Amino acid sequence: MASEQTSLYAAQEPIFPRRVSGFFRTFKWWLMAVTLGIYYLTPWIRWDRGPSLPDQAVLIDMANRRFYFFWIEIWPHEFYFVAGLLIMAGLGLFLFTSALGRVWCGYACPQTVWTDLFILVERWVEGDRNARVRLYKAKWDIKKWRLRLTKWALWLAIAIATGGAWVFYFTDAPQLAVDLVTFSAHPIAYTTIAILALTTFVFGGFMREQVCIYMCPWPRIQGAMMDDDTLTVAYREGRGEPREKGKKRTDASGDCIDCMACVNVCPMGIDIRDGQQM
Numbered sequence: 001m002a003s004e005q006t007s008l009y010a011a012q013e014p015i016f017p018r019r020v021s022g023f024f025r026t027f028k029w030w031l032m033a034v035t036l037g038i039y040y041l042t043p044w045i046r047w048d049r050g051p052s053l054p055d056q057a058v059l060i061d062m063a064n065r066r067f068y069f070f071w072i073e074i075w076p077h078e079f080y081f082v083a084g085l086l087i088m089a090g091l092g093l094f095l096f097t098s099a100l101g102r103v104w105c106g107y108a109c110p111q112t113v114w115t116d117l118f119i120l121v122e123r124w125v126e127g128d129r130n131a132r133v134r135l136y137k138a139k140w141d142i143k144k145w146r147l148r149l150t151k152w153a154l155w156l157a158i159a160i161a162t163g164g165a166w167v168f169y170f171t172d173a174p175q176l177a178v179d180l181v182t183f184s185a186h187p188i189a190y191t192t193i194a195i196l197a198l199t200t201f202v203f204g205g206f207m208r209e210q211v212c213i214y215m216c217p218w219p220r221i222q223g224a225m226m227d228d229d230t231l232t233v234a235y236r237e238g239r240g241e242p243r244e245k246g247k248k249r250t251d252a253s254g255d256c257i258d259c260m261a262c263v264n265v266c267p268m269g270i271d272i273r274d275g276q277q278m
Ligand code: SF4
Pocket: 104, 105, 106, 109, 110, 111, 112, 211, 212, 213, 216, 217, 218, 219
């Protein structure tokens, strides 16, 4: 038996991804705006179904055991439609992963979308990478407290809106909004908002890549769907090495010019200095 045990946990390293621009980043901003817009606004769309039925376009009516989706109304014994849709969505995800790699993680996963939004707020309040590194190392003076509290307050507002949007899918949204602000809503509504707000705040603001590394099962599964032809964003050691920069470069040097740009922009804290991804 081995006398030493290897820890499977590595403490979180501070990561300060630098701002990037370009086609894929712009595409990702648009996708983020569309997905968040759909999530936050959908419960407010009205759909006239006549006097005796709810006029909310998308509604999970637990009390009456109905699911309304615009012109579609699903009863419990028709739930196999939803199961069929989920199976097709799962197969679609497998197909996209095997062809295009980690597109779900990179563009559509809620953990990515909210983390991206939180980093956007962080950059807006504290500045880009260098300013954030300086602030991280600075002592806790008034300026640091002011910037940190501003950032946390904005994160919390987003987190509460996230939990708030979720409960609106389960009952009449305008009425629930009034009940919430007058403190007359059901305690379950407040509890659900509190739990979702807290998880959004912690996962998107503080845990970030740790959720992907230690909590999410999807990275373990998606590796089995990739092969040599899958498009993946990864350091190609055979092409990059031996890395050299400036005047040291020769005809024998690899394509990597050791500028660390890929490391500085990576929100996952990639580290290729040892030829490894982390
Ligand atoms: S690893 Fe999991 S939590 Fe992280 S982005 Fe991918 S699917 Fe989302």
